[in-house]
Amino acid sequence: MSMSADRAARALRDQVAEGALSCGTRLPEERLSASLGVSRNTLREALSQLVAERILVRAPHRGVVVATPGADDVRDVYRVRLLVEPGVCRDTTAHSTGGLAAVRAAVTEGRAAAAAEDWPGVAGANQHFHRGLVALAGSPRLDAQMELLLAEMRLFFQRMGAPEPFHRPYLEENAAIANLLEEGRGDDAADRLTSYLRAAEHQLVEAITALDGSGPRRS
Known part of the structure; x- marks a missing residue:
């Protein structure tokens, strides 16, 4: 290209x-x-x-x-996320002070958006949080892959409709994960993130399946 x-x-x-x-x-x-x-x-x-x-x-x-993604797209994206993001959390040797500060900044951004009842802004802050998590690995290749996944994730969120019910519970989950990472507790952060991602996947699959009836949809 x-x-x-x-x-x-x-x-x-x-x-x-x-x-x-x-x-x-x-x-x-x-x-x-x-x-x-x-x-x-x-x-x-x-x-x-x-x-x-x-x-x-x-x-x-x-x-x-x-694209208008379907439930199978959600499952595939989360399969990748569950392999990558918890692994990055566990590898605390790669975490820099600047990288952790970017993760914390995304938490602050999300809370400020929620206080202003800017729920699309909360959704954006959540994207920035997960981009920051993956950036902790210090890998340009992983960063590039995460950009692709985050674009698809935004399309998943759009299909959910109103963003507040989906994103509100994850605000404090993001904060808790940031706290664990700052304390050097990478394994605990990874375990919490794994549960979080599985819950989000279930919500998205259930909602999109209800919209589509069944099967994947890309257009």
């Missing part, structure tokens, strides 16, 4: 991860190429990359649209 296409793909991926693009949104090439400042050919290269990442899909008669 060219550098320009990579930048365009990253910009669109970030828009999905931050909630600016929602499930089913059509992405017309002319408008996008102008807003991103790239050629139509470069944009097509970027869109193809995001389709390969399962963030976008090609829909008959509609062109490229933001």
Whole structure:
């Protein structure tokens, strides 16, 4: 992929991860190429990359649209998260003071958003918390993989509807995990995070299955 296409793909991926693009949104090439400042050919290269990442899909008669994930997508993403995130928590030798500060900042961000009743902001802070957790590993490859997963996670959250009932309980879970990490209790943080992720997966699968009836859905 060219550098320009990579930048365009990253910009669109970030828009999905931050909630600016929602499930089913059509992405017309002319408008996008102008807003991103790239050629139509470069944009097509970027869109193809995001389709390969399962963030976008090609829909008959509609062109490229933001994916609408199904329950099987949730299960697969959480399979990866359960392998990666608790493992990063356990490896306390890799945790830096700056990295832990970023995790704590995401907790503070979430609490401030909740106090303002900004629940989309709480959802965004939760994304930042998990990005910060994975960043503790100090691995650019893991960071890049987490960016893909977080974009899909935002689409899962969108399918849940109102964000407050889902995100409110995890505010203090995030704080508890941050406390354990700051105390050097990586194994305890990992165990708590594993339970947390399994609970979130169950909620998402149950809600999306109810919406879809059954089976995966990508468009």
